[in-house]
Amino acid sequence: MNWTSICAFDALRPESGVCALVEGVQVAIFRTYDGDLYALANLDPYSGAYVLSRGIVGTRKGEPTVASPLHKQVYSLVTGRCLDDETLSVPVYSVRTGDTGHVEVSLEQRVKAGV
């Protein structure tokens, strides 16, 4: 896998997201309250705007989620599926904390959109 270093882990605030530009692709990276990292495409498939990183992070029945800031559809951070509209989903990317304590993203999709 081809990993791109993004920023220091500490630059991410708990329970919020940031956006990174990885080889021209906008990736939304989230840190949940327990320190887990998730990465989704930043493109909100419903509105067509690149905004998911600015959504509110939370849980639904224990599953970590982000809500689109435009029309409030909730997406699973784990599967990328929209939990309010089964026709919608977003790609999920691989993300990890590297040896140097930096957050790293790979554009290889863990879950492909629409799967």
Added chain:
Amino acid sequence: MNRIVVVGYGPTAHRLVETLTAKGFDGTVTVIGEEPRPAYDRVALTSYLSGVTLEDLTYEMPSGIVTRLNTRVTGIDREAGLVTLADGGSEPYDVLVLATGSAPFVPPVPGAEHAFVYRTIDDLDAIRKAAKNAVEGVVVGGGLLGLEAADALRALGLKAHIVEMSPWLMPRQVDEGGGAVLKSHIEGLGLGVHAGAGVQEIVHDGEQVTGLRKPDGTVLDAQVVVFSAGIRPRDELARSSGLEVGPRGGIVVDEGMLTSDPSIYAVGECALAGGMVYGLVAPCNSMADVVADRIMGGSKTFDGADMSTKLKLLGVEVAQFGAMEGALDVTYMDPVGGVYKKLFISDDARTLLGGICVGDASPYTSLRPFVGKELPASPSDLLFSGAGANLDVPDEAQVCSCNNVCAGDIRTAIADQGVTDVPGLKACTRAGTTCGSCVPLLKQLLEKSGVEVSKALCEHFTYSRAELFDIARVRGVTTFSELIGQHGTGRGCDICKPAVASILASLHNGHVLEGERATLQDTNDKFLANIQKNGTYSVVPRIPGGEITPEKLIVIGEVARDFGLYTKITGGQRIDLFGATVDQLPEIWRRLVDAGFESGHAYGKALRTVKSCVGSTWCRYGVQDSVGMAIALELRYRGLRSPHKLKSAVSGCARECAEARSKDFGIIATEQGWNLYVGGNGGFKPRHADLLANDLSSEELIRTIDRFLMFYIRTADRLQRTAAWLESLDGGLDYLREVIMEDSLGICADLDAQMEHHIATYADEWAATLDDPDKLDRFVSFVNAPGTPDPSIVFGNERGQIKPVMAR
């Protein structure tokens, strides 16, 4: 049956026409009214004197109805089937409905021509005019309407007296014991009560009334005398047309409301049905419904009416239901608290026959449905306040007497039509739409029907917003983690997080981006700007009251030009700058803050703007400085976080150019001060604000708004505007007045302190953000490439400005 002519245009005529329209009547309907205006709500007539406008009281006529105002009908040509008019014209009919109403009875005593009556808007205008030069007033008649008239005189600033022929007040609603309690309540308010007294003469000097002489020769000084001594049916038209009338007046009708002519109906106060003339709104509505049904081919009958009454006069609750006598009666009397309650019971002590309440009308709601039925508990249990609230009302029991709706109808609406709230029941059944006294019962039926109206905020909290507010306030909770850890489950979501953020902001007023709080905010609050469809934001600097200097206007123009922003004037008298990317926001605000601007909170569930008209400084009509007041209010409440956005406006005179009555709190200047309206709303479901208080001084106005806002913030649901909050508030406007103007809950000092805290701790959140690198570092498009513009944001051009272009 194609042409219906209705003579008289009062509430009953309106009800008839409205019901016909609702039933799909497809002929022509012509309504001929003597007054120069359409029908209006006479039950609420008195509110006209306290600032409610004629427009508010006027019923909206269904479309397609022909109305002829200011027109007197002079005769009925029953042969030809037409009515003749005073202007020489005529109007042909297939069916004629007489709804000519009644006239106030004025006893034939010397000087009576100098007295007023209390029935129409014109009467009220005349009384108001006369009261300007008067200090004392007398109302003749201590019935329901008489007490209302006395209250009106008192509100007009007069020392008021009530003269009643019977030995006690309201003899048709209460017995002697109830009358005594009522009297002490009313005298406690400074009114004079003269029961068991008649009128011998209205004393006057030829022009001006000076007093009222009682039969014993004593004179009550008064410059205004109002007769409210009963009504007489207006049956002169029927009489001259040869229709049968009763020996003491009233147009004789059968159980289908038909007069002695099979083409002519009579409804309302002019009709004599079963030997009775009815002067209350509920039976008149029932009559109108019967006639509408008959015209449409039905066979409904009017079989008399429940004359039960519940009202609040001069601050005293009075209610009467069912019979006013019985073999047995049980009385609860508390002279200290001013409460009198009595139940009438059959001789076997099993059946409830009726009841009387003064000072506490709660048995009316809980027990009226049981009239004629077996007592649901022992009488003494039922009479203690609060008891009886949980009784199961039988299906056939009438819930709303104004509109003849039974408990079964309500249960059907809930079960079959899925109605889940009171507004839904009102729309579906008409229950509660006239006098509103059954609304508590409607709520109870909803609750008991098992409709689970979950108050839980979301899956993470089982509490409502108001409950969470109290928890946070009482336990001093300052963080979301603490609240969800101790009182919720999971880690929150886009529903509870912003709601809790708002609660914490209302309570503590810290910066919305401080620490954990930043993660709770919707994107608008997180970036202190309004997100638009393409992911860019708009910027709205505060322009208090809509007043701005040329220098500041130029700065806004320069900023917009330099950052290439689309510029538009908002409805709230300020300027919105569109198309800013997240990384531009701090640069834009640096310029604005340096020029003296502050955040306008257009992005927050918070006070938005206080609009104003130009006011007395410039306007030739203005009576107060509306701009100055609007600026003072906007600066006072800026930054106040609330369950939903708050809008306000101040108008400098009754012309209302600032459109204050469409606002959460609107202020309209009067000669004496300010009228305060609350609960207005534009938006999806427009609502005119209700008059909360009138002629307030500036200090009183501000204190009342302080408390109104804080009480709303404490008790409203998430995203509930003041309009919906007020409609769902138990006890409505009266209750609100009691809480924030009479301090019935003893919380006013708390509310005041909370507002003082807000004002003392306000700080402009954009200035604070610019001063804090930790808050600023989130304003980047890409965390790994600061300074790189977002390539997805593309603009086109329209009318010389930018517009967003979406990739798809």
